[in-house]
Amino acid sequence: MRDLYLGPAPLVDADVFMLAPERSGDVDLTYSPELLEVEGKSLSGGEFWTYLDRLSSAVQDTFGQRDYDVIHFQHLTFGATPALQRVFPNQPKVALLHGTDLLFAAEYPTQADVLKQAADVSAAVVVPTRAMADLLRRLTGEVRAVHIPWGVPDRLLAKPPAWAEKPVELLRVLYAGRLTAQKATAEILSAVSQFDGVELAVAGPTDDYARLAERTDLSRVRFLGWLSREQLWRDFADHDLLIVPSVKLEAFGLVTLEAQACGLPVAYQPLPGLVEVLGDSALACDFGNLGALDARFKEFRTSPNLLAEVAAAGLSNSARFPLSKTARELRELSQEVAQ
Structure with a gap:
């Protein structure tokens, strides 16, 4: 709006x-x-x-x-x-x-x-x-x-935030959005935060996050609060991967395209709407299989060329949607x- x-x-x-x-x-x-x-x-x-x-x-x-x-x-x-x-x-x-x-x-x-x-x-x-x-x-x-x-706002496509240097041997993962049962379960966030070599940050509503933290151990999650649009764009540049673990429906996934426009690779649950928008420009993952997901994240952490290739594909994909x-x-x- x-x-x-x-x-x-x-x-x-x-x-x-x-x-x-x-x-x-x-x-x-x-x-x-x-x-x-x-x-x-x-x-x-x-x-x-x-x-x-x-x-x-x-x-x-x-x-x-x-x-x-x-x-x-x-x-x-x-x-x-x-x-x-x-x-x-x-x-x-x-x-x-x-x-x-x-x-x-x-x-x-x-x-x-x-x-x-x-x-x-x-x-x-x-x-x-x-x-x-x-x-x-x-x-x-x-x-x-x-x-x-x-x-995606044309101004972001034209001038994305400056990229931050990546730490060695650490995968900085970000979840950004509402914290509803359809978008991100507490179990998925907790599990990802405990993967070896992974640092998970969550940007979302404070009240929703507090309710999740009452049910599940989120002690290893770095909570960022509900960020403004421009602050979220800047924070994209401080991470290595955006996760989109929606479990029921994702109409379009605009935040995924904004992340791609900032050069941030995306890993997503392959729901129909997201597949249509992202296709091969992002990493399809089964967030319901936490064992397989852990193995995939180890691959991401140890394969910087893979993430670089996905980042480049994401930039090209986001440019299709001004x-x-x-x-x-x-x-x-x-x-x-x-x-």
């Missing part, structure tokens, strides 16, 4: 909103969207529809008198999409599908209904990978799915459905 719609020179001209955070420090308010104060966020049953009534009223009060050529649904589940549909029933819609939409639709019948309704009223559903389109159709039936990959291309294709689609 920040890449496309916000900043001093947004790539897509739009009015943007999100829920106000519970703590003011949770969101960078520079070039902020409209923050709507709506209580009672819920995911299912009657509580969801009551919450939706309140959210729709807030959207109406803030944006209802404005005229828009097209509405962008960012997410096909949760409350914002049906609220926008209520307030702007007649404007053309473009929906942008995210992985959490499919996960929550599979878990909550209410969100499955919301997703189906959003797909039905949208002139097109933007999917970052073709694998996501297949999963969407299993839940909603036939829809017009338009493949527009997410993108954010400017994503924005251009999204603007063109929006203009088409608005006519």
